[in-house]
Amino acid sequence: MKLDKCRSCGLCKANCPIYNATLRETIGARGRAILIKKEVLTDIYYTCSLCKSCDTECPAGIELSKEIRKMRERMVEEGKETEANKAMIDNIRKYGNPFGKIEKGKFPDKLYCC
Amino acid sequence: MPSIADIAASKDEEDRLVYAQDASGLEGKTLTVVWPANAAEVQSIVKNALESRTDIVPRGGGTDLAGAAVPDNSIVLDLTRMNKIIEIGSDYAIVEPGIVLDDLNRELAKKDLFLPVIPSSHSVCTIGGMISCNAAGVRAIKYGKMREWVSELTVVTGNGDIISVSGKQLDDFCGTEGTAGIITRARLRLAKPLKRYTASVYKLGTAQELAERTREAVKNDNVIAVEYMDKLTCKLSGDEDAYKLFIEYESDEGDIKDPAEIEKRMHNRNIIGQTLSSKGYIVIEDPRIPHEKIPEFLEYLSGKQIPSFGHIGIGVIHARLKTDQDLEGFHEMVQSLGGDVSGEHGIGLTKRKYASSDMKNKIAGLKKKYDPENILNRGKIIDYETR
Ligand SMILES: Cc1cc2nc3c(=O)[nH]c(=O)nc-3n(C[C@H](O)[C@H](O)[C@H](O)COP(=O)(O)OP(=O)(O)OC[C@H]3O[C@@H](n4cnc5c(N)ncnc54)[C@H](O)[C@@H]3O)c2cc1C
Ligand code: SF4
Ligand code: SF4
Numbered sequence: 001m002k003l004d005k006c007r008s009c010g011l012c013k014a015n016c017p018i019y020n021a022t023l024r025e026t027i028g029a030r031g032r033a034i035l036i037k038k039e040v041l042t043d044i045y046y047t048c049s050l051c052k053s054c055d056t057e058c059p060a061g062i063e064l065s066k067e068i069r070k071m072r073e074r075m076v077e078e079g080k081e082t083e084a085n086k087a088m089i090d091n092i093r094k095y096g097n098p099f100g101k102i103e104k105g106k107f108p109d110k111l112y113c114c
Numbered sequence: 115m116p117s118i119a120d121i122a123a124s125k126d127e128e129d130r131l132v133y134a135q136d137a138s139g140l141e142g143k144t145l146t147v148v149w150p151a152n153a154a155e156v157q158s159i160v161k162n163a164l165e166s167r168t169d170i171v172p173r174g175g176g177t178d179l180a181g182a183a184v185p186d187n188s189i190v191l192d193l194t195r196m197n198k199i200i201e202i203g204s205d206y207a208i209v210e211p212g213i214v215l216d217d218l219n220r221e222l223a224k225k226d227l228f229l230p231v232i233p234s235s236h237s238v239c240t241i242g243g244m245i246s247c248n249a250a251g252v253r254a255i256k257y258g259k260m261r262e263w264v265s266e267l268t269v270v271t272g273n274g275d276i277i278s279v280s281g282k283q284l285d286d287f288c289g290t291e292g293t294a295g296i297i298t299r300a301r302l303r304l305a306k307p308l309k310r311y312t313a314s315v316y317k318l319g320t321a322q323e324l325a326e327r328t329r330e331a332v333k334n335d336n337v338i339a340v341e342y343m344d345k346l347t348c349k350l351s352g353d354e355d356a357y358k359l360f361i362e363y364e365s366d367e368g369d370i371k372d373p374a375e376i377e378k379r380m381h382n383r384n385i386i387g388q389t390l391s392s393k394g395y396i397v398i399e400d401p402r403i404p405h406e407k408i409p410e411f412l413e414y415l416s417g418k419q420i421p422s423f424g425h426i427g428i429g430v431i432h433a434r435l436k437t438d439q440d441l442e443g444f445h446e447m448v449q450s451l452g453g454d455v456s457g458e459h460g461i462g463l464t465k466r467k468y469a470s471s472d473m474k475n476k477i478a479g480l481k482k483k484y485d486p487e488n489i490l491n492r493g494k495i496i497d498y499e500t501r
Binding site: 005007008009010011013014015023024025026030031034035038040042044057058059060061 | 126127128129131132133135136137139149175176177192194195197212214216235237238385387388389391392396
């Protein structure tokens with residue numbers, strides 16, 4: 001179900017792990033829903049763990065996690081994804097893993113996350 | 115006093131956009147979002163705002179349905195990081211305002227206690243927001259509204275004073291939607307969890323029968339909740355064409371004995387509002403109608419194709435309208451039946467036009483006493499002129 005049915009009720013943030021860790025509405029489930037509705041392109045979509053807890057809480061049946069994914073795809077299409085994301089993708093293409101060249105017995109220099 | 119520069123705050127565009135809304139569907143304008151950590155920081159923010167006469171909107175879970183947490187060129191004061199439980203006693207708890215109701219009740223359950231006012235937004239609404247809206251839940255017949263469970267508050271007023279409030283003075287801050295002060299601490303009365311409860315569901319053909327069953331039910335001392343759905347709501351939720359009455363008992367009288375089954379039905383009841391929203395019924399009304407006038411009101415609603423459900427046991431009718439339905443006529447009907455414009459969700463911005471003169475006079479008096487510069491939740495409930 002699309003986000004035009006979203007009434008910003010906030011129930012989706014109840015078990016959003018990112019919201020609960022930060023208590024910052026903007027990077028919790030409802031915040032993302034509001035930003036998507038406003039078509040804001042922002043790194044904030046990369047702070048979502050795609051855990052789908054918001055999907056199970058939404059009384060309007062919205063699959064918010066899918067919409068967040070779509071926004072990430074749009075960020076990539078428009079060349080606006082994060083630098084870390086670009087590096088991870090490059091590394092996967094080149095080395096088959098997100099960390100880059102790994103020598104036996106050594107840890108990678110950077111443990112990328114998006 | 116803490117320096118303003120040391121208090122967590124953001125002017126990021128994304129934060130300003132997100133905090134410009136609550137659950138009412140209205141959108142305002144945020145200047146800054148601040149996340150105070152304690153009452154001293156709240157006091158600093160208020161004193162600073164007084165200098166520039168900038169409006170402050172206190173905010174908890176942001177689930178207000180009447181726009182009471184929507185900013186208007188305001189500082190949004192997000193109190194959710196002030197969420198500590200300070201003390202749990204044998205029949206009371208002292209808490210910070212930002213604690214979420216479910217989080218508090220989870221801790222209280224370990225001591226065989228609970229705060230029994232449970233709005234449908236229980237998983238995200240905060241104690242501060244519940245006090246400020248004087249929230250109620252489905253078991254309001256037994257447990258009443260939030261005001262009855264508050265015994266003491268610490269408040270930062272619009273003058274920047276930190277005061278301790280109890281007794282009759284609590285009415286100045288319970289149900290006044292953050293227009294008189296910012297609650298920074300609350301001492302709450304608590305109840306023992308229900309040991310046994312059962313429920314019954316009745317299908318009824320007419321509004322008259324529904325009202326009669328309700329009247330009988332509320333006379334029974336064992337009844338703790340009386341909820342209904344009208345025919346249109348049942349139909350829109352994929353159910354059969356009948357009025358449905360849900361009665362919960364603190365005894366073995368009900369047919370449904372399994373608590374899990376009762377909770378499931380309660381959960382389904384709690385999400386009806388969103389189901390109706392998703393079908394286009396997005397204007398949220400919650401009048402309180404005198405018991406004897408309920409059949410007439412329900413007939414009116416069904417004639418106008420306005421779905422409704424709610425706490426019929428205490429006369430609170432949750433009616434949902436589409437934006438092209440006659441809201442003016444709806445309110446005229448409520449008034450002609452001697453009803454109150456809001457039995458639960460408050461006045462905020464959306465119902466300002468219909469607020470009673472008693473309520474408006476009360477807020478004007480509180481502004482004079484606690485917030486003469488009108489920097490707290492400006493424009494909510496009334497337009498207050500400072501000079
Ligand atoms: C899905 C859903 C179901 C709901 N069900 C019910 C229901 O069953 N019963 C019911 O009564 N209501 C219900 N509501 C309305 C709302 O959830 C309640 O009124 C709730 O009490 C608001 O709490 P909050 O923490 O979200 O407050 P907010 O929305 O953040 O704020 C509400 C008001 O309180 C003020 N405020 C918040 N914190 C403070 C503070 N610390 N000091 C001073 N002022 C403060 C705000 O300025 C605002 O005026 C529902 C809302 C939703 C979205
Ligand atoms: S729970 Fe659903 S309707 Fe409510 S804010 Fe989240 S996405 Fe929107
Ligand atoms: S999928 Fe993302 S937005 Fe949804 S609950 Fe999980 S972390 Fe939060």
